[in-house]
Amino acid sequence: MKQFVGIGYRKDFGEDFFQSEILQPAFIEFAPENWMNIGGYWKKVLKRLADNYSITAHGLSLSIGSPDELDWEFLKNIKQFLSDYDISVYSEHLSYSKCDNAHLFDLLPIPFRYDAVNHVVDRIKRVQDFLERKMAIEIVSYYTPVAAEMSEIEFINSIVLQSGCDLLLDVNNVYVNAFNHNYDAKEFISQLPLRNVSYIHMAGHEKVSEDLIIDTHGQAIIDPVYELFDFTINKLETPVPVLLERDFNIPEMEELASEMNKLEQICSKAWSHVYAS
Amino acid sequence: MLLNSYTEMQQSNFATFCKTNIVQPIDGITENRIDRYRSLIRGAIVDNLESAYPITESLLTEEEWDLLADDFIANCKIQSPQIWKMPYEFYRFVDENDIYVKTKYPHLMDLLLFEWKEIELYMMEDKNDAVGNLSNTFNSESKIVINQEFELLQLSFPVHLKPSTQMSKQDEGAYYLLMFRSEDKIRFFDLSLFYVKVLSDILQNDLTVSQLTEKLIKECAGESSELFKENFLRFLTAMHSKGFILGFIN
Numbered sequence: 001m002k003q004f005v006g007i008g009y010r011k012d013f014g015e016d017f018f019q020s021e022i023l024q025p026a027f028i029e030f031a032p033e034n035w036m037n038i039g040g041y042w043k044k045v046l047k048r049l050a051d052n053y054s055i056t057a058h059g060l061s062l063s064i065g066s067p068d069e070l071d072w073e074f075l076k077n078i079k080q081f082l083s084d085y086d087i088s089v090y091s092e093h094l095s096y097s098k099c100d101n102a103h104l105f106d107l108l109p110i111p112f113r114y115d116a117v118n119h120v121v122d123r124i125k126r127v128q129d130f131l132e133r134k135m136a137i138e139i140v141s142y143y144t145p146v147a148a149e150m151s152e153i154e155f156i157n158s159i160v161l162q163s164g165c166d167l168l169l170d171v172n173n174v175y176v177n178a179f180n181h182n183y184d185a186k187e188f189i190s191q192l193p194l195r196n197v198s199y200i201h202m203a204g205h206e207k208v209s210e211d212l213i214i215d216t217h218g219q220a221i222i223d224p225v226y227e228l229f230d231f232t233i234n235k236l237e238t239p240v241p242v243l244l245e246r247d248f249n250i251p252e253m254e255e256l257a258s259e260m261n262k263l264e265q266i267c268s269k270a271w272s273h274v275y276a277s
Numbered sequence: 278m279l280l281n282s283y284t285e286m287q288q289s290n291f292a293t294f295c296k297t298n299i300v301q302p303i304d305g306i307t308e309n310r311i312d313r314y315r316s317l318i319r320g321a322i323v324d325n326l327e328s329a330y331p332i333t334e335s336l337l338t339e340e341e342w343d344l345l346a347d348d349f350i351a352n353c354k355i356q357s358p359q360i361w362k363m364p365y366e367f368y369r370f371v372d373e374n375d376i377y378v379k380t381k382y383p384h385l386m387d388l389l390l391f392e393w394k395e396i397e398l399y400m401m402e403d404k405n406d407a408v409g410n411l412s413n414t415f416n417s418e419s420k421i422v423i424n425q426e427f428e429l430l431q432l433s434f435p436v437h438l439k440p441s442t443q444m445s446k447q448d449e450g451a452y453y454l455l456m457f458r459s460e461d462k463i464r465f466f467d468l469s470l471f472y473v474k475v476l477s478d479i480l481q482n483d484l485t486v487s488q489l490t491e492k493l494i495k496e497c498a499g500e501s502s503e504l505f506k507e508n509f510l511r512f513l514t515a516m517h518s519k520g521f522i523l524g525f526i527n
Contacts, residue, residue, distance in 0.1 A: 038400045040401065040426075067280055100289055102354040119278065119279040143313045147284065
């Protein structure tokens with residue numbers, strides 16, 4: 001069993017996941033929207049995995065940056081899901097996916113603006129109060145800024161520090177954003193409130209043109225992102241869970257295992273001193 | 278709200294563009310990249326619809342399907358935060374709006390309902406947890422315990438019996454389809470009106486097998502009681518073996 005590295009469970013994994021001993025994840029992540037209030041086969045799968053692994057939850061539809069009111073009924077279901085499966089880590093995206101009373105099922109960029117900071121901070125606090133726990137907010141990949149009046153790093157840091165939430169650091173997203181918006185990824189990471197990082201995501205992406213990378217989660221992680229990951233975790237004071245995300249083009253389990261093993265090796269090397277002491 | 282109207286407008290205009298392709302002023306964007314969001318959103322919604330409604334998708338021409346999907350994305354205010362429930366909103370959207378393909382394909386609404394109900398039943402929360410120990414055999418004093426994970430649909434076209442591409446106005450009639458989840462699979466039974474009544478009696482009355490038999494015999498004049506009884510008991514046995522009857526309380 002791995003010590004640090006988990007995997008996001010996808011229905012496409014099917015029975016292979018159960019029959020294979022190859023992955024040995026430290027934990028398994030579920031998107032609660034796809035798993036709550038269900039029964040039948042998929043509920044059995046969820047229970048079987050929850051009985052054998054620690055579970056984390058990574059939400060898709062909270063829409064923390066939306067102008068629309070928070071959906072309290074939805075949050076009630078989230079709270080129940082977290083309780084039912086004894087989930088300690090709940091994360092969501094720093095974006096909006098619902099607007100003008102309609103869900104869009106993708107992560108739109110919040111304008112980097114002072115009033116948006118206040119708005120998001122207030123909503124994170126209300127969500128955390130309701131859930132009676134901290135949540136981790138993920139830095140999302142974005143392809144265009146919208147009506148920005150501050151930098152991305154200022155926007156993120158203000159929200160994290162003012163709301164007191166945790167940070168989900170998706171290292172691939174930082175790589176993608178740095179490429180797409182022409183900044184230095186390591187410098188960006190160095191400026192984040194790294195003490196608030198409670199969770200890391202890693203994934204692959206696709207370069208679609210000379211100046212644009214899309215965060216697809218459909219390819220293997222590339223070496224420069226592993227390198228950025230190595231750089232990042234060496235700056236953290238304490239170990240945090242690390243997740244491999246793969247949503248499309250699901251490869252053979254051996255291929256996923258190879259990526260997870262590589263991540264685990266980097267973690268073990270960086271964090272061995274914590275356990276040695 | 279802490280968000281000012283300017284920021285809210287920027288967000289709304291961005292979302293509107295993604296849904297409708299209608300360009301409204303959005304400040305500070307990288308013009309050639311905003312299309313990416315529209316295609317990501319369209320991809321997520323259309324992929325989900327195609328997975329939910331494969332028969333409908335193959336019935337419609339590509340152009341009809343694309344136009345319908347675009348109309349839905351632009352004009353439906355999708356309410357469910359759970360994307361797997363979104364196809365039901367698509368069904369409602371087609372049902373509630375004046376859409377050309379409903380005229381061209383009179384069986385479209387039945388087909389959409391049939392495809393959606395299969396998903397809904399497959400995913401629905403477990404309802405049979407508290408049934409306790411049941412017998413697999415029955416006698417005249419047994420009470421019947423029904424699988425609660427079911428839907429009984431009344432359809433105007435036999436979308437469950439005939440390929441949709443071969444359906445014509447002549448097929449229009451009254452069809453009854455029992456769908457239920459058993460052993461994590463969805464099972465389908467085409468029922469006659471008579472067996473719909475039988476089912477409704479089983480569901481609505483807390484009667485023993487003999488009380489049910491007598492009631493049905495009394496209400497169904499014209500058939501010999503012995504033949505009726507034999508058919509009814511055969512029906513019970515068949516439904517039990519298929520998983521619609523979970524068992525019996527003796």
